[in-house]
Amino acid sequence: MDDGDTADDIMDATYxxxxxxxxxxxxMQDIADESDKSKAALHYHYDSKHDLLCAFLEYLYDGFVDRIEDPAGETPHERLLSLIDSVLDKPDDGSEEFGTAILEIRAHAPYEPGFRERLTKFDDYLVDELEVILEDGIADGTFKSDLDADETAQFIVTVLTGAATERVTTGRPVKCTRRMLTEYVETHLLDGQQEVTA
Amino acid sequence: MDDGDTADDIMDATYxxxxxxxxxxxxMQDIADESDKSKAALHYHYDSKHDLLCAFLEYLYDGFVDRIEDPAGETPHERLLSLIDSVLDKPDDGSEEFGTAILEIRAHAPYEPGFRERLTKFDDYLVDELEVILEDGIADGTFKSDLDADETAQFIVTVLTGAATERVTTGRPVKCTRRMLTEYVETHLLDGQQEVTA
Structure with a gap:
């Protein structure tokens, strides 16, 4: 077993x-109990629980990038909705428990600069991906020409973050958010004058 | 000192x-250390830390209702923006630390039905307040007549929740959210046809 496999096994156990x-x-013992490694072996790879969790956030980040890059769809409109769906739909089993654990880690970010730095990367990546799609759509006339792509992308990320927090806090399902975000895209972002000006 | 004063003192110490x-x-000792009560006195009033924190969430809820009910403004449009501002602007000193503690409590809601029940009350109250303003504005022609007041209110609450989570997690200030929500209200909710149809 090479180090890559070992690292993946530890990340799976951490999940x-x-x-x-x-x-x-x-x-660390809880993580060891979920793996075929001893606690000492975990400490061989990671100095502390904090280091292991920082590595885990990086591992999640890589998975997040794999999952949301290049969203399905032919047009910027379809790609935007696909990307929103990919973030709203959690792919994993046990995702309720996992969403809860992630919100706990988010709540700990002010005490742990290593967490904040890594969590910020998720948001920045998502803003960038949304911004590229919005800019493509502005360029080809799909979206309104006076749209601020960066601020709109940040706003959508705020909505997605709110939906994830509510799912944990109140158990509210995301389907209302999905419907309202779709409506927001269709009536607020799409260029209704497209046919007139084309 | 009557029981009301004692309860308020304990709530202030908890904050x-x-x-x-x-x-x-x-x-409980940390809370006692912030008050002029002993830990035993706290246990006289509250059986457990869980009970005390449930009472604290109810105390916060009362303050939240006082703060956001009857928002300033003459028109539904002004009242809607005032209400959004009241939620985005945290009134307390030390609000960054407090926002963090509240997000920790939110992350714990799945394990503590008492927390979830009380946190849900905040969201439900805010949805109801927003819905009343939206309905007033639909009735007087301020807002679009085909607006779904309930779903729009829930969407705004999701945005406000997302902004609060991001403030803790990444430290992102709320001013972008405020600008985008204001724009959302003006271009998405306001009835642009008002003058034409009036």
Whole structure:
């Protein structure tokens, strides 16, 4: 087993341990119990739980990028809706528990610069991806020409973050958010004058 | 000192203790240390930290209702923007630490039905307040007649929740959210045909 496999095994074990124990009570032993490694072996690879969790956030980030890059669809409009769906639909089993653990980690970000830095990367990446699609759509006349692509992208990320927080906090399903975001895209971003000006 | 004053003192001490220690590490002793009561006196009023924190969420809820009910403004449009501002602008000193503690409590909601029930009340109240303003504005022609007041209110709450989460997680200030929500209200909710149809 090379180091890549070992790292993946530890990351998988961390995922399961977070789903089972949450973030606040998580110990290196809990992670070891979910893997075929000893606690000592974990400490060989990661100095501390903090280092392991920073590596885990990077591992999640790589998965997030794989999942949302190049969204399905032919047009900027379709690609925008695909991207929104990819973020709203969590792909994993046990995603409720995992979403909860991630919100705990988010709440800990002010105390842990290593967490904040990595969590910010998720938001920045998502803003950038949305911005590219919006700019493509402005250029080809799909979206309104006076749209501020950067601020609109940040606004959509805020909505998606709110939906994820509400899912954990109140258990509210995301389907209302999906419907309202779709409506926002269709009536607020799409260039209604397209046919007139074409 | 009557029981009301005692309860208020304990709530104030809980606020300070949460700002200082966060939620995860908070003990009854930390709260006692911020008050002029002993830990035993706190246990006389509240059986457990969980009970005290449920009472604290109810205390916050009362303050939230006082703060956002009857927002300033003559028209539904002005009242809607005032209400959004009241939620985005945190009134308290130490609000960054407090916002963090509240997000920790939110992340704990799935494990604590008492928390979830009380946190849901905040969102429900805010949705109801927004809905009343939206309905007033639909009735008087301020807002588009085909607006779904309930879903629009929920969408705005999702945006406000997202802004609060981002402030904790990435430190992003709320001013972009304020600008985009204002634009959303003006170009998406306001009835642009008002003068034509009036």
């Amino acid at each position: 399961r341990a977070l789903c089972t124990h949450g973030y606040a009570d998580l110990t | 300070r203790a949460l700002c200082t220690h966060g939620y995860a590490d908070l003990t």
